[in-house]
Amino acid sequence: MTDPRNIVILTGAGISAESGIATFRGPGGLWEGHRVEDVCTPQALRADPDLVHRFYDLRRAALTRVEPNAAHHALVRLDRDWAGDLLLVTQNVDDLHDRAGSRRLLHMHGELKSRLCAACGDRAPHDGDLPPGSACPACHAPALRPDIVFFGEMPYAMERIEDAILSCDLFVSIGTSGAVYPAAGFVELARHAGAATLELNLERSAGSARFDDSRLGAAGTLVPAWVDAVLTGAA
Numbered sequence: 001m002t003d004p005r006n007i008v009i010l011t012g013a014g015i016s017a018e019s020g021i022a023t024f025r026g027p028g029g030l031w032e033g034h035r036v037e038d039v040c041t042p043q044a045l046r047a048d049p050d051l052v053h054r055f056y057d058l059r060r061a062a063l064t065r066v067e068p069n070a071a072h073h074a075l076v077r078l079d080r081d082w083a084g085d086l087l088l089v090t091q092n093v094d095d096l097h098d099r100a101g102s103r104r105l106l107h108m109h110g111e112l113k114s115r116l117c118a119a120c121g122d123r124a125p126h127d128g129d130l131p132p133g134s135a136c137p138a139c140h141a142p143a144l145r146p147d148i149v150f151f152g153e154m155p156y157a158m159e160r161i162e163d164a165i166l167s168c169d170l171f172v173s174i175g176t177s178g179a180v181y182p183a184a185g186f187v188e189l190a191r192h193a194g195a196a197t198l199e200l201n202l203e204r205s206a207g208s209a210r211f212d213d214s215r216l217g218a219a220g221t222l223v224p225a226w227v228d229a230v231l232t233g234a235a
């Protein structure tokens with residue numbers, strides 16, 4: 001892996017887990033004690049809006065109890081000091097990358113601290129609770145919902161992400177399961193474009209075999225060491 005110029009980084013639940021945020025799928029396929037199907041699908045929102053809104057209200061409130069960790073801060077240093085193109089794509093809906101200071105950042109699955117109007121598509125920052133039936137300031141419809149990409153919905157900025165991967169020299173996946181598409185397919189897109197590929201993960205993911213190099217360990221240890229190597233030309 002020599003002299004990369006343009007880097008795309010994908011982060012998943014593993015990088016936030018070290019800050020105390022539950023990974024998306026825990027024991028038995030549950031997320032914070034709920035079936036994913038009950039809190040993260042359009043059907044769930046229609047069937048029980050009170051449950052879905054309350055679930056994300058609690059997740060939003062929990063962000064006040066966690067802080068960015070060493071991996072988040074290392075990626076900020078790379079963002080600040082890397083002269084080439086860099087895009088940090090996160091599957092995480094928390095705000096830890098933002099609070100750490102990452103600027104070249106894209107939330108492909110939405111954000112807990114944002115709200116979306118299901119009627120007009122307006123998106124805006126939001127903190128605190130978001131009761132069902134809240135009126136949209138833009139169109140006045142009682143249609144505000146969490147700005148989260150539910151299963152069955154299209155992730156944000158896919159064209160921008162794919163363009164960045166097709167033009168990158170190095171694709172790095174950090175703390176991801178390699179099981180959720182479309183993000184799980186990014187490594188193949190990078191390989192097709194001729195980029196080097198690197199996985200930094202606590203354990204081997206479902207897609208480990210598709211990476212040129214897989215390094216196993218805690219993100220808080222692996223990521224700062226990798227960033228040091230990239231910035232000194234020793235990666």
